Amino acid sequence: MRPWSLLSPLYSHCRRSSSYVFAAISTRTTTITTHFHRTMATTASEPTSPSNTRLGWIGTGVMGISMCSHLINAGYNLTIFTRTPSKAQSLLSLGAHWADSPKTVASQSDVVLSIVGYPSDVRHVILHPSTGALSGLRPGGIIVDMTTSDPSLAVEIHSAATSAGCSAVDAPVSGGDRGARNATLSIFTGGDGPIIEKLKPIFALLGRVYYMGAPGKGQFTKLANQITISSTMVGLCEGLVYAHKAGLDLELYLSAISTGAAGSKSLDLYGSRILKRDFEAGFFVNHFVKDLGICLRECQNMNLALPGLALAQQLYLSLKAYGEGDLGTQALVLALERLNNVSLDSAGGAAGSGNKT
Secondary structure, three states: OOHHHHHHHHHHHHHHHHHHHHHHHHHHHHHHHHHHHHHHHHHHHOOOOOOOOEEEEEOOOOOHHHHHHHHHHOOOEEEEEOOOHHHHHHHHHHOOEEOOOHHHHHHOOOEEEEOOOOHHHHHHHHHOOOOOHHHHOOOOOEEEEOOOOOHHHHHHHHHHHHHOOOEEEEOOEEOHHHHHHHOOEEEEEEOOHHHHHHHHHHHHOOEEEEEEEOOOHHHHHHHHHHHHHHHHHHHHHHHHHHHHHOOOOHHHHHHHHHOOOOOOHHHHHHHHHHHOOOOOOOOEHHHHHHHHHHHHHHHHHHOOOOHHHHHHHHHHHHHHHOOOOOOEHHHHHHHHHHHHOOOOOOOOOOOOOOOOO
C-alpha cells in the first residue's frame, strides 16, 4: 500500500472540517457585515436631535450669533469657533463650548455649520489641510456651509467631503439679522437629498428650508435672490429720493405704497430704517458687494447680460469707496443722495450724517 493512501481518509476529514469552519466564519462575517450596514443605514437616515447629534458652529457674526442661540436653546450640545473670541461670549454664557480651530470644532461634532464672510474664508475654515473642519471630521460627519459663496466651491467641498467619507451641504440663507433673530430665515440647500432630510430638524430651528437640487444649487438660488434684492433696493431708494424731491411726507408715502404692488420685504425691513438714518448692518455692504461680484462672474460664465445687477454693483461699490462698507445694505440711499445733492435727513444735514458705524 502506498503511504499517501493511508493518509487519504485523514486528508478528506480535514477538508470537510475546514469547509465547515470557513463556512461558519463566512456566515458569521456576512451576518456581522449585514448588521453593520443596517446599523449605519439606520443612523444615516435617522433625523438629527439633541440626543443623537453634537453640533459645531464656525462664525458668530451678525447672523451667526442669533442662529447659534436657537440651537443651544433647543438643547443641542454646541461647540463654536470664531476669529474674534469676544463675539462668542454671550453664547458661551448660554452653555456653548469653545474650540481653538475649525478642526477642533469638527473633532467634537457630528454636524458642523459655518457662516463666514467670503469664499476665501469658507475655503480656509473647511478645506485647510491642517486646521480646516474637514480634516477633523469623523467619517459619516456632515459639513453645512451657510455662507453665500461660489457655487463651484460648494461642489468642490462636496467632492472633498465625499472622498473623506463625509457629506457636505451648501445652505445659504436669506432674511438678514431680523430673520436670524426670529428664526424665519429662508434656507436654500444643495446636496444629497437624504442628508438634507436628515438635517431638517436643525434647519427648522432657524427658518424654512428649501431643497434646490444638486451640490451648488443652494448657492445659485441665493445668488438669484441677491440679484432680485439689489434691484429692489435701488427701486426703494430711488422712490424715496423722488418722493422727497416732490415734497411728500416720506413716512406717509411708505405707508401708502406698502399695501400696494410696490410693497416688498425690503420696504418692510429697511424703509423705516432709512428714514431714521439707521444704517447699522443687518447685512454688510461689503458682503453684498461680494455677493453681487460672484453674480457678475457667474453671468459672464453663462454669457448673460443683467444690466440692473451691474448698476446695483456700481452703486454699492461707491459706498465702499466712501468708506461705508461696514454699513447695512439700506445705506444705498447715501449713494443716491450724493448723486442728486439731496438728503432725506429731516434735520437737513449733509448726506451721510447720523451714520452708525
